[in-house]
Amino acid sequence: MSFSDILMQIVETIFATFTDVLPIAAILFGFQFAVIRKPLPNLGKVLIGFLWVLIGLSLFLIGLELALFPLGRLMAKQLTDPAFIAGVESAAQLTGAVQQLAWTDYSWVYIFAFLIGFATTIAEPSLIAVAIKANEVSGGTVGVWGLRLSVALGVAIGISLGCYRIVVGDPIQWYIMAGYVVVVIQTVFAPKLIIPLAYDSGGVTTSTVTVPLVAALGLGLAETVPGRNPLIDGFGLIAFASLFPIMSVMAYAQVSEILTKRAHKS
Amino acid sequence: MQNTVRKLFHFMLSSARDLAPIIAVIVFFQLVVIGQPLPNVGQLLIGVLFVLLGLTFFIHGLEQGLFPIGESMAHAFARKGSVPWLLIFAFCLGFGTTVAEPALIAVAAEAAKVAANGGLIEANQASMDNYAQGLRLSVALSVGIAIALGVFRIIKGWPLQWFIIGGYLLVVIMTMFAPPEIIGIAYDSGGVTTSTITVPLVTALGVGLASSIKGRNPMIDGFGLIALASLTPMIFVMAYGMIRL
Numbered sequence: 006m007s008f009s010d011i012l013m014q015i016v017e018t019i020f021a022t023f024t025d026v027l028p029i030a031a032i033l034f035g036f037q038f039a040v041i042r043k044p045l046p047n048l049g050k051v052l053i054g055f056l057w058v059l060i061g062l063s064l065f066l067i068g069l070e071l072a073l074f075p076l077g078r079l080m081a082k083q084l085t086d087p088a089f090i091a092g093v094e095s096a097a098q099l100t101g102a103v104q105q106l107a108w109t110d111y112s113w114v115y116i117f118a119f120l121i122g123f124a125t126t127i128a129e130p131s132l133i134a135v136a137i138k139a140n141e142v143s144g145g146t147v148g149v150w151g152l153r154l155s156v157a158l159g160v161a162i163g164i165s166l167g168c169y170r171i172v173v174g175d176p177i178q179w180y181i182m183a184g185y186v187v188v189v190i191q192t193v194f195a196p197k198l199i200i201p202l203a204y205d206s207g208g209v210t211t212s213t214v215t216v217p218l219v220a221a222l223g224l225g226l227a228e229t230v231p232g233r234n235p236l237i238d239g240f241g242l243i244a245f246a247s248l249f250p251i252m253s254v255m256a257y258a259q260v261s262e263i264l265t266k267r268a269h270k271s
Numbered sequence: 272m273q274n275t276v277r278k279l280f281h282f283m284l285s286s287a288r289d290l291a292p293i294i295a296v297i298v299f300f301q302l303v304v305i306g307q308p309l310p311n312v313g314q315l316l317i318g319v320l321f322v323l324l325g326l327t328f329f330i331h332g333l334e335q336g337l338f339p340i341g342e343s344m345a346h347a348f349a350r351k352g353s354v355p356w357l358l359i360f361a362f363c364l365g366f367g368t369t370v371a372e373p374a375l376i377a378v379a380a381e382a383a384k385v386a387a388n389g390g391l392i393e394a395n396q397a398s399m400d401n402y403a404q405g406l407r408l409s410v411a412l413s414v415g416i417a418i419a420l421g422v423f424r425i426i427k428g429w430p431l432q433w434f435i436i437g438g439y440l441l442v443v444i445m446t447m448f449a450p451p452e453i454i455g456i457a458y459d460s461g462g463v464t465t466s467t468i469t470v471p472l473v474t475a476l477g478v479g480l481a482s483s484i485k486g487r488n489p490m491i492d493g494f495g496l497i498a499l500a501s502l503t504p505m506i507f508v509m510a511y512g513m514i515r516l
Contacts, residue, residue: 011317021373028367029468033340036360041347047339054336057328062467065325072318076297076310083305113304117296124292128322130329131470133289135497138338138474142482142489178446181458185439192432201431201494208501209470211462214293216374244458247501 014070019063026059065130069214077121078221084117085225108172111226115165118222122164122246125215126157132209139202147202151257156206159253160246164219167245171226171233177241184248191255199258206254207247219246279331286326294319333471341475349483354426361422364476365500366415368469375410375463379403382456391452392515406511413507414464417499418473424495425480428487431495438502445509453512460508461501470497 037045045051083089090110126132136149170180192200219242227238301309309315348357369375383403387394392402424434446454473496481493 011314025371025373025466026468028371029364029472032360032363032367033344036356036363037344037347040356040360041344041351043347045340046343051336051340054332054334054339056336057332058336058468059332061325061328061330061332063325064321065329068318068321068323068325070318071321072315073293073297073322076301076315080297080300080305084300089305117300117304120296120300121293124296128289128293128326130326131465131467133330134333134337134471135474137333138471138478139490139494142478142493177455177458178443182443185443188439189436192436198488198490201491201498204431204435204498205474205494205496208462208465208497212465212470213467216462241455241458243462247462 011071015063015067018067018070019059022059022063022066026055030055062130066213069217073214074217077218080117081218081222081225084114085222085229087229090114090229108169111168111172114168114172114222114226118165118168119161121218121222122215123157123161125218126160126210126250127153128214129210129212130214131212132156132206135202135205135209143198147199151261152202152206152254155253155257156210156250159206159250160210160215162253163245163247163249164222164242166249167242168222168226170241170245171223171238172230174230174232177238177244181244181248184252188248188251188255191252191259194259195255196258196262199255203251203254203258207251210250211243211247215246216243219243279327282330283323283327286323286330289326290319290322329467337468337471338475341472342479345476345479346483349480354423357422357426358419361476362415362419364415364473365418366411368466368472369414369464370407370411372464372466374466375407375460376403378456378459378463379406379410382406382453385452385456391450402515405515406508409507409511410460410464410504413503414500417503418496420503421477421496421499422480424499425477425487425492426484428492431491431498435495435498435502438499438506442502442505442509445506445513449509449512453509457505457508457512460504464504465497465501469500473497473500 037043090113091106132153133149136147136152139147139152140149166180170177195203223238223242227233298309301307344360348360351357380399380403383392383399383406386392386402387399392398420434424431449457474494477496478489478493481487481489481491484492487493
């Protein structure tokens with residue numbers, strides 16, 4: 006990519022982010038002045054804050070598009086390449102080898118799914134925002150890192166399980182329904198304070214960083230495995246990525262409750 | 272000024288820590304598993320620098336702009352005491368942030384293509400645009416309703432789990448009847464709606480509201496808006512698929 010291409014991309018991204026933020030700003034300030042009818046405290050500071058958010062988000066997206074996304078997508082493609090998975094060199098052996106693959110032959114795909122799911126979730130800006138808020142509101146009981154790590158672990162498990170599902174070809178509904186049953190049972194036993202936050206963390210994870218890489222992985226895998234439909238199976242991963250954090254966050258709360266109780270007893 | 276610089280530097284260090292895993296994973300797989308050198312190291316470094324600065328500025332702006340305005344508006348509405356205005360505001364916020372969401376526009380166009388290929392709608396540009404437009408509006412409408420409903424829940428103090436479990440039950444039932452082509456897109460649309468700017472804003476609104484209404488606990492009542500906003504699109508998109516076909 007040449008320098009002028011990069012410059013074009015920067016201008017385009019900033020423009021797109023502005024059009025993304027404009028309606029939000031219009032609604033906020035419209036209601037502030039027309040309905041609440043009070044001057045906003047610290048108006049200048051808030052406006053500068055908005056500007057920081059705009060610039061920050063634009064730079065973030067440009068950087069991802071320049072560095073991490075192309076490589077991540079290429080990697081997803083290479084790891085799901087039939088020749089790589091079957092470990093054969095020549096095209097002649099390939100079709101026969103692909104037919105004989107067992108689900109265990111895809112181990113690098115599961116490992117990559119787990120690690121990339123974990124790593125992208127740690128870098129997800131909206132999760133950082135929610136974690137900061139939750140920490141503040143809970144008076145420090147919910148740790149920023151405790152929440153982020155458990156969400157990331159949930160996404161990692163969800164995506165690698167989702168890859169396994171694509172490989173073996175089970176219907177997605179079974180997994181999702183079984184997952185919801187677990188969520189309902191956990192809801193009964195988990196500490197009441199964590200439940201809304203746990204539900205929220207499901208929606209938070211699938212955002213700017215995770216979706217593009219995970220979608221690329223799902224699509225690549227669905228194209229490689231014989232008998233899969235990329236349009237149906239490629240998209241299913243996102244549903245896994247938003248279901249499993251609900252479980253892992255509730256589990257995190259349950260475990261830390263048990264640990265605190267035990268510490269009190271001894 | 273010096274304070275701001277010190278704060279930014281602090282944010283930058285934590286951003287570097289946030290990004291380290293993703294870089295480690297990509298470098299490890301590229302060099303060790305796939306066994307190829309990193310392409311375009313220069314561009315890669317510039318990109319990583321941009322991501323680092325971007326995340327730093329974003330977090331800084333979050334605490335300066337998005338969080339304070341979400342909370343101060345929640346307090347102002349609570350003091351004003353007008354529930355209808357608050358609900359209208361919540362609906363507009365949900366609808367307005369979703370209808371222009373680039374990820375949603377992309378998914379809607381993709382869905383129209385799938386529907387046209389499957390012979391569900393006529394395979395021409397006009398009917399595809401029409402279909403995509405309808406899908407976008409139904410998702411935006413569902414998010415608007417979700418935020419308004421969630422705000423009403425905070426005011427009333429109803430437990431969130433009944434809404435979520437009931438909603439997912441509805442999703443499961445609808446999955447059995449919805450056309451198979453729409454299911455993947457419906458499940459996907461839930462995740463698409465919650466963008467990086469909406470999440471902090473809506474979270475601040477919920478928490479601010481719950482902490483300014485007497486008898487509400489910000490932990491129990493303040494969170495949950497995002498969960499509702501990622502649930503209702505699934506219901507609405509499947510309903511859209513059932514009505515349109």
